[in-house]
Each structure stands twice: as C-alpha cells, then as structure tokens.
Amino acid sequence: MKITVLGTGSVGVVFAGRLMDLGYEVMIGTRNVTESLSRTTGDGYGGPPFSSWYDVHKQVKLGTFAEASAFGEVVINATRGGASVAALKLAGESNLNNKVLIDVANPLDFSKGMPPVLLPELCNTNSLGEEIQRTFPRVKVVKALNTMLCSLMVNPVMINGGDHNVFICGNDSDAKASVIELLKHFGWEMQNILDLGDITASRGTEMILPLWLRVMGTVGTAAFNFRIVK
Amino acid sequence: MKITVLGTGSVGVVFAGRLMDLGYEVMIGTRNVTESLSRTTGDGYGGPPFSSWYDVHKQVKLGTFAEASAFGEVVINATRGGASVAALKLAGESNLNNKVLIDVANPLDFSKGMPPVLLPELCNTNSLGEEIQRTFPRVKVVKALNTMLCSLMVNPVMINGGDHNVFICGNDSDAKASVIELLKHFGWEMQNILDLGDITASRGTEMILPLWLRVMGTVGTAAFNFRIVK
Numbered sequence: 001m002k003i004t005v006l007g008t009g010s011v012g013v014v015f016a017g018r019l020m021d022l023g024y025e026v027m028i029g030t031r032n033v034t035e036s037l038s039r040t041t042g043d044g045y046g047g048p049p050f051s052s053w054y055d056v057h058k059q060v061k062l063g064t065f066a067e068a069s070a071f072g073e074v075v076i077n078a079t080r081g082g083a084s085v086a087a088l089k090l091a092g093e094s095n096l097n098n099k100v101l102i103d104v105a106n107p108l109d110f111s112k113g114m115p116p117v118l119l120p121e122l123c124n125t126n127s128l129g130e131e132i133q134r135t136f137p138r139v140k141v142v143k144a145l146n147t148m149l150c151s152l153m154v155n156p157v158m159i160n161g162g163d164h165n166v167f168i169c170g171n172d173s174d175a176k177a178s179v180i181e182l183l184k185h186f187g188w189e190m191q192n193i194l195d196l197g198d199i200t201a202s203r204g205t206e207m208i209l210p211l212w213l214r215v216m217g218t219v220g221t222a223a224f225n226f227r228i229v230k
Numbered sequence: 231m232k233i234t235v236l237g238t239g240s241v242g243v244v245f246a247g248r249l250m251d252l253g254y255e256v257m258i259g260t261r262n263v264t265e266s267l268s269r270t271t272g273d274g275y276g277g278p279p280f281s282s283w284y285d286v287h288k289q290v291k292l293g294t295f296a297e298a299s300a301f302g303e304v305v306i307n308a309t310r311g312g313a314s315v316a317a318l319k320l321a322g323e324s325n326l327n328n329k330v331l332i333d334v335a336n337p338l339d340f341s342k343g344m345p346p347v348l349l350p351e352l353c354n355t356n357s358l359g360e361e362i363q364r365t366f367p368r369v370k371v372v373k374a375l376n377t378m379l380c381s382l383m384v385n386p387v388m389i390n391g392g393d394h395n396v397f398i399c400g401n402d403s404d405a406k407a408s409v410i411e412l413l414k415h416f417g418w419e420m421q422n423i424l425d426l427g428d429i430t431a432s433r434g435t436e437m438i439l440p441l442w443l444r445v446m447g448t449v450g451t452a453a454f455n456f457r458i459v460k
Binding site (some may be wrong): 123196220226 | 342347348350353354357363387389390393394397399419425426427431433434435438439440441442443444445447448449451455456457458459460
C-alpha cells in the first residue's frame with residue numbers, strides 16, 4: 001500500500017521510517033525538495049536535519065506536497081498545524097479528493113512564547129481537523145494520534161506494554177475503519193482505540209495539548225500517554 | 231476543621247456530604263437561602279432538589295455566599311463556572327483573603343447548545359482558575375479535581391482501585407500542600423496527585439473538558455478518569 005507523509009519535521013520522519021519498516025511504499029511531501037535537503041539544522045525537537053535522516057532512508061520517495069499527495073492512497077498530515085491548510089492547498093484538492101487523510105497535527109501557536117497556546121481561530125468552537133474537513137469536503141479526514149509523542153504514535157508498546165489510548169474521530173466510518181487497521185499495524189490494540197465520533201471531536205483531542213505540555217513538565221518525560229480507566 | 235462549599239448543585243452537595251462524613255464542619259453557601267430551599271427541581275444532572283438533600287443533611291450549615299465564606303478555613307468553589315467570579319464577589323474579598331480556595335469549577339458555555347464549549351474569554355490564553363486568582367490576588371487559589379465526575383473527586387476508589395490521576399495547580403506551595411492533605415482524606419494516593427505548577431496550568435485542566443465529554447459518550451459512563459502511564 002502506498003502512503004504519503006506530508007511534512008519533513010520530526011513527526012513526518014518518524015511516520016515515514018516506521019511505515020517503511022512495516023513494508024509500506026512511502027513518499028514524503030515537502031514544500032520545496034531542494035530546500036528540505038539543504039537544511040543543516042533539525043526542527044528544534046532534537047532530531048537531525050532532514051537531509052541526514054534522508055541519507056539513510058533513500059527507499060522513501062521524496063517530492064513536493066502535490067507529487068507526494070498524488071502518489072499515496074492514504075495521506076498523513078504531519079505538517080505544522082498552523083501551516084497545514086496552506087500545505088494541503090499546495091498538495092492540491094484533486095490529489096486528495098476521496099482519499100483518507102489522517103491528520104496528526106496540532107494547531108499550536110508559538111507566537112506568544114512558551115509554552116504555546118492554540119491558534120484562537122482553531123480552538124474551542126473550531127479545530128484544525130474540522131477546518132481541514134471544511135476546506136476539503138471530499139477528503140475523508142480522520143483526526144488521530146495527535147495527543148502523544150510521535151514515537152509513541154507509531155510504536156505504542158514503547159510504554160506500559162502498549163496499554164494506553166489513542167483517540168480517533170471523523171465523519172466517514174469506512175475511513176475510520178481503515179485508519180484502525182493502520183493503527184493495529186503500528187501495534188495499537190483494538191480495545192485501546194477510542195472512536196469519539198464525528199470530526200468535531202477534534203476540538204477535544206487538540207485542546208488536550210496545554211494539559212499534555214504541563215504533564216510532560218511534571219512527569220519529566222514526553223514518553224507518556226493518557227489511559228482511560230473506569 | 232471548618233470547610234465552606236460554595237454552590238448547591240450536584241457538585242456542591244457531593245462535597246458537603248463527603249466532608250461531613252469525614253468529620254469536617256461544613257457550611258454551604260448559596261446566593262439566596264430561601265430560594266435554594268424552595269427549589270423543587272434538581273440541577274439537571276439527575277440529583278434531587280437541594281431541599282430534599284438538605285432534609286437529610288441538617289448537620290451541614292447553610293448560609294449566604296458571604297456567611298459561608300466567613301465560616302470556613304478552606305473554601306471550595308463548586309458554583310457554575312460561568313457564574314463563579316460573580317458568586318465569589320458576593321462571598322466578599324474580605325471573607326476569602328488569605329484562605330485556600332479550591333476551584334473545582336469549569337467555565338462551560340451552554341449558550342450554543344450541547345455539548346457545551348468553554349467560555350471564550352476563559353479559554354486558551356486564560357482560564358477560570360487564573361481569572362479567580364487575578365480578581366482575588368490575596369486568595370490562595372488551587373485548581374483541582376475539575377477533570378472528573380464529582381463523585382470520583384471525593385471518592386476515587388470508586389473506580390480502578392483509586393488508581394487514576396488528579397491534577398492540581400496554584401501559585402502557593404503551602405496552599406497546594408494543604409489541598410493534597412484533603413485529597414488524601416478523600417482517598418487519593420500521593421503518587422496519583424500530579425502538581426502541574428502555577429495557576430496558569432488551569433488552562434490545561436479546564437481545556438480537557440471537551441475531550442472528557444466525548445470520551446463519556448464513547449465509554450458510556452461518566453465514572454471514568456484519565457490515568458497517566460509512562
């Protein structure tokens with residue numbers, strides 16, 4: 001199966017690497033291929049520059065947002081949340097229509113300093129997941145995985161034997177079913193995948209970020225997750 | 231020890247009843263005592279009218295917001311989040327100053343229908359906890375317990391053997407230490423009490439509400455909670 005990953009930041013390369021290891025054909029999309037390959041600094045989260053990563057992952061295809069989106073049967077949005085809608089417009093509606101788009105991004109606003117807040121226009125009465133769905137009505141948007149560290153997204157057994165939760169939501173049941181299959185490949189157990197309903201539930205999963213950032217500070221690691229108990 | 235509970239809704243009576251059972255002297259504060267006692271309907275969350283509850287809890291004192299706030303050494307804000315600052319103004323700054331105020335309320339906005347959103351002026355770049363602290367700078371505000379069903383707040387062993395998390399935050403370390411003692415009386419174990427830092431962390435715990443509401447719908451019960459695993 002062909003999967004597109006949009007974004008060359010730490011989240012994008014974690015997805016691309018894991019998907020390649022699992023046997024998928026992967027193409028990464030970026031705004032400007034030459035620029036991405038000439039970058040000499042990481043994305044600020046401690047990872048190497050994209051070019052260093054790509055040097056040892058040459059099996060992954062690389063192209064523009066549009067080329068990569070034309071390639072994949074499923075598209076993963078791993079661009080920065082504040083730039084996601086613009087990136088998806090560059091990807092091109094016709095390259096995305098009728099495809100499942102897994103949105104793992106968060107609309108973080110770093111303009112007011114640290115810790116970031118959420119972009120006000122994508123918070124509380126709206127969300128990035130909804131905004132993408134509204135902008136691309138024929139794309140099957142599934143919000144998923146955005147509530148945790150990226151290495152956990154694709155490898156949940158990293159902590160607590162994999163026993164913690166991932167939230168998904170979206171308007172298309174078949175799209176959600178296909179995302180659940182992918183999540184299982186990553187190592188998620190069915191009982192830990194919580195379907196929260198339609199895409200408006202993105203508000204809830206994105207609004208957990210301010211708590212997530214504080215909990216990270218308190219527990220002293222980003223490698224944690226929420227587990228629902230009852 | 232004398233504790234004040236502000237609010238006669240389901241959260242208020244759950245706190246008052248539990249505190250009484252634990253041997254505290256409790257006084258409930260309300261806007262209008264006569265009106266609260268003459269109410270014939272519940273608060274919409276399935277509980278009985280306040281007067282029916284009070285008939286069998288006569289040991290709990292009852293007074294105005296101001297009378298009750300003058301009584302307690304610790305004050306618990308269990309009023310509706312959107313009305314909390316106004317209620318605390320009625321309680322009176324001089325009755326609250328230098329006391330620990332535990333804010334368990336959430337600034338839910340039901341004006342746009344169900345499910346509620348958060349009041350925009352108390353979301354993302356502000357929060358109810360912060361707003362109370364800003365309005366009453368000499369009160370020791372500790373935000374706590376607002377991320378779960380009220381019966382769990384005061385009796386965590388109700389689910390999962392008590393093994394799930396409560397978040398606290400506030401600017402005064404001694405105030406947080408005294409709240410931790412109270413939480414232990416309720417049954418919280420020390421390792422499950424996560425101190426998220428200063429009062430601005432209220433943003434995080436209040437912004438979890440939209441997710442909480444969706445998870446409730448998915449798991450089919452309000453008697454659930456978040457547990458951090460790492």
